[in-house]
Amino acid sequence: xxxxxxxxxxxxxxxxxxxxxxxxxxxxxxxxxxxxxxxxxxxxxxxxxxxxxxxxxxxxxxxxxxxxxxxxxxxxxxxxxxxxxxxxxxxxxxxxxxxxxxxxxxxxxxxxxxxxxxxxxxxxxxxxxxxxxxxxxxxxxxxxxxxxxxxxxxxxxxxxxxxxxxxxxxxxxxxxxxxxxxxxxxxxxxxxxxxxxxxxxxxxxxxxxxxxxxxxxxxxxxxxxxxxxxxxxxxxxxxxxxxxxxxxxxx
Amino acid sequence: xxxxxxxxxxxxxxxxxxxxxxxxxxxxxxxxxxxxxxxxxxxxxxxxxxxxxxxxxxxxxxxxxxxxxxxxxxxxxxxxxxxxxxxxxxxxxxxxxxxxxxxxxxxxxxxxxxxxxxxxxxxxxxxxxxxxxxxxxxxxxxxxxxxxxxxxxxxxxxxxxxxxxxxxxxxxxxxxxxxxxxxxxxxxxxxxxxxxxxxxxxxxxxxxxxxxxxxxxxxxxxxxxxxxxxxx
Numbered sequence: 001x002x003x004x005x006x007x008x009x010x011x012x013x014x015x016x017x018x019x020x021x022x023x024x025x026x027x028x029x030x031x032x033x034x035x036x037x038x039x040x041x042x043x044x045x046x047x048x049x050x051x052x053x054x055x056x057x058x059x060x061x062x063x064x065x066x067x068x069x070x071x072x073x074x075x076x077x078x079x080x081x082x083x084x085x086x087x088x089x090x091x092x093x094x095x096x097x098x099x100x101x102x103x104x105x106x107x108x109x110x111x112x113x114x115x116x117x118x119x120x121x122x123x124x125x126x127x128x129x130x131x132x133x134x135x136x137x138x139x140x141x142x143x144x145x146x147x148x149x150x151x152x153x154x155x156x157x158x159x160x161x162x163x164x165x166x167x168x169x170x171x172x173x174x175x176x177x178x179x180x181x182x183x184x185x186x187x188x189x190x191x192x193x194x195x196x197x198x199x200x201x202x203x204x205x206x207x208x209x210x211x212x213x214x215x216x217x218x219x220x221x222x223x224x225x226x227x228x229x230x231x232x233x234x235x236x237x238x239x240x241x242x243x244x245x246x247x248x249x250x251x
Numbered sequence: 252x253x254x255x256x257x258x259x260x261x262x263x264x265x266x267x268x269x270x271x272x273x274x275x276x277x278x279x280x281x282x283x284x285x286x287x288x289x290x291x292x293x294x295x296x297x298x299x300x301x302x303x304x305x306x307x308x309x310x311x312x313x314x315x316x317x318x319x320x321x322x323x324x325x326x327x328x329x330x331x332x333x334x335x336x337x338x339x340x341x342x343x344x345x346x347x348x349x350x351x352x353x354x355x356x357x358x359x360x361x362x363x364x365x366x367x368x369x370x371x372x373x374x375x376x377x378x379x380x381x382x383x384x385x386x387x388x389x390x391x392x393x394x395x396x397x398x399x400x401x402x403x404x405x406x407x408x409x410x411x412x413x414x415x416x417x418x419x420x421x422x423x424x425x426x427x428x429x430x431x432x433x434x435x436x437x438x439x440x441x442x443x444x445x446x447x448x449x450x451x452x453x454x455x456x457x458x459x460x461x462x463x464x465x466x467x468x469x470x471x472x473x474x475x476x477x478x479x480x481x482x483x
Binding site for chain 2: 010024028095
C-alpha cells in the first residue's frame with residue numbers, strides 16, 4: 001500500500017517537473033503568452049458582440065472554449081513535434097518516467113496560462129457583459145473548460161504524433177484544426193442555426209458538444225445527453241490514439 | 252528499483268531545451284531520475300563543478316555554443332552516480348581541453364565509481380586510454396571486437412618498424428615472410444608482430460647489422476580501424 005502511494009507521489013512529482021520544463025517558455029516571455037491567451041479570444045468576442053448585438057451567452061461560452069482550444073492544440077502540437085524534431089524525447093525515454101506522465105506533463109503546461117486567460121474572460125463576461133454566473137454554473141463551466149483543455153491537448157498530441165515530420169507543417173495543421181473546431185463549428189453560435197444535416201455532423205466535433213453543454217449550463221436548461229455521450233466517445237477515441245502513439249519500453 | 256534510475260544517457264543528436272538555464276536543465280532531468288528537489292540540487296551542483304559549467308549556470312541553453320550544450324547533456328547524464336553510462340560520441344564538438352577533461356571524468360567514473368561505460372566515438376586513440384573492450388562496426392555490422400590488444404592483433408600486426416633501405420634488410424624481411432612492407436626512399440617501413448620483430452632483430456644481429464637506428468612504434472587505433480575497413 002505504502003509503495004503504491006509512494007509511486008503515485010513520484011508520478012505526480014514527475015508530471016509537475018515535466019510541466020515545469022515546458023512552462024519555462026511562458027515564464028521567460030510572460031507578456032507574450034498573456035497577450036495570446038487574452039487578446040485572441042477578446043479580439044473575436046468584441047466584434048461579434050457588436051455585430052450580433054445579442055447572443056451574449058453563446059458568445060461568452062464560445063470565447064471561453066476558444067481560450068482553451070487554440071493555445072492548447074497549438075502549444076501541445078508545437079511541444080510534441082519540437083521534441084520529435086530535436087530528438088529531445090530521448091531525454092525522457094531514458095529516465096524512469098512513464099509515457100502517460102510525459103503526456104500529462106506536456107498537456108498541463110498550456111493549462112498554466114490558459115487558466116489565466118479563462119479567468120480573465122470569465123470576469124469580463126460577468127462584470128462587463130453582465131452575464132449571470134451562479135456558483136453551480138461556475139462549477140459546470142469550469143468542468144466544461146477542463147474537458148476542453150484535456151481533449152484539445154489530446155488532439156494536439158495526435159496531430160504532432162501522427163502528423164508530418166516537419167514541425168512547421170504540424171504547426172500549420174494545428175492552426176487549421178483549431179480554427180475549424182472553434183470558429184466553423186457551432187461554438188460561438190447555437191447548433192440550431194445550422195441546417196439539419198450539419199447539425200448531425202456537429203456531434204462529431206468535440207467543441208460543438210462542449211459548446212452545447214456550456215450553453216445549457218449557463219442558460220439553466222437541460223444538458224443534451226447525446227452531446228455528453230458523443231463527447232465521452234471522442235475523449236476515449238483520442239486517448240486510445242494518443243496512448244498507442246506514445247509507446248516506449250519501461251525498464 | 253527501475254533500471255533506468257541507475258543509467259546515465261548522453262544521446263548524440265538530442266538538442267537540449269533552449270529556454271531552460273544550464274542549472275534548470277540539469278536539475279529538471281536529474282529530478283526525473285527519482286531524486287527530490289534537494290537531492291537533485293546537490294547533484295546538479297556536483298555536475299556543474301565537474302564539467303566546469305559553474306559560471307554558465309544562469310545562462311539559457313539557447314545562448315551556448317554547440318560544445319557547451321553537449322557538456323550540459325553530459326552533466327545531466329552523470330548525475331545520481333549512474334551504474335551504467337551510455338555515451339554517444341561524448342566529446343563531439345569539444346575543444347581539446349574540454350575533450351581531455353571529459354575523458355578524465357569518464358576514467359574517474361570507470362575506475363573510482365565502478366561505473367560501466369559504453370560509448371561510441373570517432374576518436375579511437377582517445378578511447379584506447381579508457382576502453383577495456385572495443386567493438387568496431389561498419390554499416391551496422393560488427394567487424395571485430397575484443398580488448399584493444401586483441402583487436403590490434405586481429406589485423407595481423409602489432410608494431411610498425413622503420414629501417415634503412417638495404418638489400419640485407421629486404422632479404423631478412425623476405426626470409427621471414429613479411430609482406431606488409433612499404434619502401435619510402437631510403438627507408439623501409441614494415442608492419443609486423445612482436446614475434447616477427449624478435450626474429451628480425453635476431454637475424455640482423457647474426458649478420459652483424461645494427462638495430463640501433465630502427466624506429467619502432469605502435470600503430471594508432473585510427474590506422475588499425477582504417478586497415479580493418481580496407482579489408483572489409
